[in-house]
Each structure stands twice: as C-alpha cells, then as structure tokens.
Amino acid sequence: MKKPILVTFISTLCLFILSCTPMQASQKQTVPQEKKITPSQPAKMIFQHEDQVWSLELGDIGFDGVDPTSLDHELVHSWLRTEVAPQVEKEPVSAFFKNRKLIPEKYGYKIDYAAIEEILQNVHQVLNQPQELPLQSLQPQITKQKALTLKQKRLASYQTYFNPDNENRSHNIFLSTHAIDHMIVLPGQTFSFNDVVGIRTTERGYRPARIIVKGEYSEGVGGGICQTSSTLFNSVDQAGLQIVQRYSHSKHVAYVPKDRDATVSWGGYDFKFRNQFNEPILISSRITGGILNISIYGPNVIRHQPNAIPDSPPLSQQDES
Helix, strand or coil: CCCHHHHHHHHHHHHHHHHHHCCCCHHHHCCCCCCCCCCCCCCEEEEEEEEEHHHHHHHCCCCCCCHHHHHHHHHHHHHHCCCCCCHHHHECCCCEEECEEECCCEEEEEEHHHHHHHHHHHHHHHHCCEEEEEEEEECCCCHHHHHHHCEEEEEEHHHHHHHCCCCCCCCCCCCCCCHHCEEEEEECEEEEEHHHCCCCHHCCCCCEEEEECCCEEEEECCCHHHHHHHHHHHHHEEEEEEEEEEECCCCCCCCCCCCCCCCCCCCCCCEEEEEECCCCCCEEEECCEEEEEEEEEECCCCCCCCCCCCCCCHHHHCCCC
8 A cells, every 4th residue: 555655756856846846947048158268377468677677467468377378469459459558659759950059859659569569479487577678769969969960060151231220120130040040951851940949039138120911111020031032042042952932022121132031920921942852950159249141051071062142232231231
C-alpha cells in the first residue's frame, strides 16, 4: 500500500519541477547582463614634462587591460590634443630688432605623435609608469645668427628732406619712421605700412599737422607720415621689390618728384610691397636733422639689379614744407 503513495508523490514533484523551470529560465532571459570592460588593475597612461604631469585612465576609453588591440589610439591622440597640447605646445618666435637691439629667437615645441604611436604599440611596458612627453622642436624662420647677416648688403637707399622747425609734422615723421626701423620682411611676406605703423591717434603720440584731403590742404592727426611712406616706396622700388599697393596724393607733394609719392590713411589708402627674394630683408630708417633716410638691406646671397629712381628735391627747392 505504501508503494503507490510514493510513486504518486514522485510524479507530482516531477510535474511541479517541470512546470516551474521554464518560467524561471524565461525570467532569467528577460534580464540581460551588461558586460562592462574594466582592467583587472589600474591601467593609466602617464606623461610628464618639466613639472607637469598628465594621466589618462585607459579603462575609460575601452582598454581591457589585456588585449593591446582594445586600446583606441585615436582617442589617446585626441586626449593629448585637447588636454595636453594647449599647455606645452608653443609657436617659434623669430629673432627681431627692438630699438635697434637684437632680441634672440625662441624655439617652439609640438607633441611628437609618431613617438607617441611607438609608445602605444608597447602599451604594457609603459602602463602606470611616467613617460617623458615626446616633443618636436620647431625652429624659427629667423635666428639671431641669420639676423646678423641682414646688413651685409645694401640693396637700396633713398632720402627726402623736411623742415625740422615744423615741430608737429616732424614729430609725426619721427614716430612713423621709428615704427618701421629695423623691420624684417620674410621671403614671400607682404609688408603693410598701416599694419606696422598702426593707427595714428593722439593717445599714441601723434599730433595734428597739415594733410591733403581731396586736393585741398587740411589738418589732421598724423599729418606728415606720408613723407615716411613715400620715402619707403622709393627705396623699395629702387631695390626692385614688388609693389603690391600704392596710391598718389590728390595734390602734388613737394618732398618727392612728381608721381613718386605714396599716400596712406588709416582704414583707407595703404602702401604695401612684397619681398619676392628667397632671403629676408631689413628696413633701416634714420632721421638726421631734416633728412629722412630709408635703406633696404639683405644678405650677400641676394642678387638684384637696382632700379634708377630720381632724387628728391632739397628743402630749398620745395615750394611746400
């Protein structure tokens, strides 16, 4: 009598298990398990330069800590460009003259991404170990040594005359002459008189003096600087440099021969020329008494044929001063 009861119990239990198992399996299938890739131990890329240190957790960009191919190199490069480069990369600065004193050049730097790539190819050897940030040195176009060669050869020289007793006009000529003195013009560079001299305002020291407006004499701040731009034009033309932009006054000016002037105005007329030589050139300007002289210099390797330019009239022959 006990055996049928036991068989019945076992059968009932089996039916219960079979009826529950699919439901539980179904419940397990409806809850997907997300697999998050995280290294088994810290996996940091660390770069240092001087007293600066940068660290990138590679697990945050998908590196599994084991397979090197799981490391996205471009994401590392992107991090370097956005987070590191702005703090270390610098543009080179060429040597230049300030008040006729030669200021040495400064070298620039940029991240060497080819060297970075070599590091990433051997990522397991550098994990969690500070690496010196690989940088490329950027050389400026003009070094101090190169700048010292720029006065080897005088390419041109032109002078004009003015009345030093006209204090305001003379002062404006002096300021504009000082602004262009010892300017270096690189090969292929276009020189703009307005850009270099800047706006002519009383705040910048310029004074009111006579100017020409629509063929009539008037007065304006900075009057007289057109003698500087005109003297520069004649020197540049004599040197055979390429004239890019030049305008004559609406009325003849006495300090240069007819049609040999170059009028300028802020926000308007400009005088521009281009250095088409393969070498840099130097503008040298000087005032002695009532004589304004502007010369163009360059290294000995420049070969050129100077143009014949008519001389400017002396002050005694000028009908206007």
